[in-house]
Amino acid sequence: MQLGICTIQRDRGRWLTEWVAFHYLVGFRQFFIYLHKCTDNSPEIVISLKRQFDIECHIVPEETVRPQLVAYQHAYQEYGHTVDWMAFLDGDEFLFPTEEDNLQGVLARFQYQKISAIGVWWSCFGSGNHVQEPDGLVIDNYQLRASDEFEANRHVKCIVRGHQGPHFSVSNNAHLFNTIHGTFDEQLRPITHGFMPEVEPSYKMLRINHYVCQSLEYFKKFKQNSGAADAGALSVRPDEWWVRHDRNDVQDDTITKFRPQLLELMGRH
Numbered sequence: 001m002q003l004g005i006c007t008i009q010r011d012r013g014r015w016l017t018e019w020v021a022f023h024y025l026v027g028f029r030q031f032f033i034y035l036h037k038c039t040d041n042s043p044e045i046v047i048s049l050k051r052q053f054d055i056e057c058h059i060v061p062e063e064t065v066r067p068q069l070v071a072y073q074h075a076y077q078e079y080g081h082t083v084d085w086m087a088f089l090d091g092d093e094f095l096f097p098t099e100e101d102n103l104q105g106v107l108a109r110f111q112y113q114k115i116s117a118i119g120v121w122w123s124c125f126g127s128g129n130h131v132q133e134p135d136g137l138v139i140d141n142y143q144l145r146a147s148d149e150f151e152a153n154r155h156v157k158c159i160v161r162g163h164q165g166p167h168f169s170v171s172n173n174a175h176l177f178n179t180i181h182g183t184f185d186e187q188l189r190p191i192t193h194g195f196m197p198e199v200e201p202s203y204k205m206l207r208i209n210h211y212v213c214q215s216l217e218y219f220k221k222f223k224q225n226s227g228a229a230d231a232g233a234l235s236v237r238p239d240e241w242w243v244r245h246d247r248n249d250v251q252d253d254t255i256t257k258f259r260p261q262l263l264e265l266m267g268r269h
Contacts, residue, residue, distance in 0.1 A: 116179030
């Protein structure tokens with residue numbers, strides 16, 4: 001089973017090696033990386049990573065409107081026929097199987113289901129009480145998350161079945177796509193919107209750790225004024241956004257089961 005992953009990233013070079021290596025560990029073998037408005041060393045990091053991983057990289061023109069949606073559509077049109085499943089994630093989102101060792105084992109359960117995509121629920125992590133951005137791995141530094149009842153956890157991101165050709169298209173946000181057989185979560189409940197406040201998330205097989213805050217320094221210096229890449233107009237996140245999302249209710253190191261292999265793989269780079 002061939003798995004691909006698409007991402008659009010801006011100025012996340014500091015964490016890009018960890019993000020690629022982690023998703024390689026859980027089963028992805030093709031990476032479709034789109035860079036937009038990068039002022040850091042992200043392009044150089046990608047060039048270096050291409051020596052070890054199968055990466056297609058594209059620079060999205062700065063003036064592109066809703067660049068995330070443009071990138072997602074391009075990735076599926078160009079590469080959707082080369083993979084069995086393609087995930088669409090941000091640089092602060094880490095997708096992993098909660099019980100299996102890799103995603104192939106989980107996705108095999110859906111092979112004969114009449115579905116086009118699987119919606120994987122967010123689990124939102126707070127700042128871990130970090131004011132300054134710490135050195136080290138994201139998965140080490142941020143191990144405090146919101147409770148499962150936190151409303152923002154009712155968002156999904158999708159793993160889309162490959163080989164659907166013209167039956168796939170982006171919609172009006174980065175969370176859900178137009179497909180022929182629809183999107184369902186791991187319990188085969190239909191997902192009709194990218195945000196489903198009425199549905200309780202399920203993490204028995206799949207989860208996305210969404211490091212939505214990181215440190216206060218990161219928020220003030222970058223995220224607050226970076227806008228949303230799937231939005232049509234630049235938006236500013238008010239300080240109230242930080243207060244609402246910086247939830248550090250539950251200690252959760254589930255993802256660190258991959259840490260030894262991750263450090264070994266990153267050490268080879």
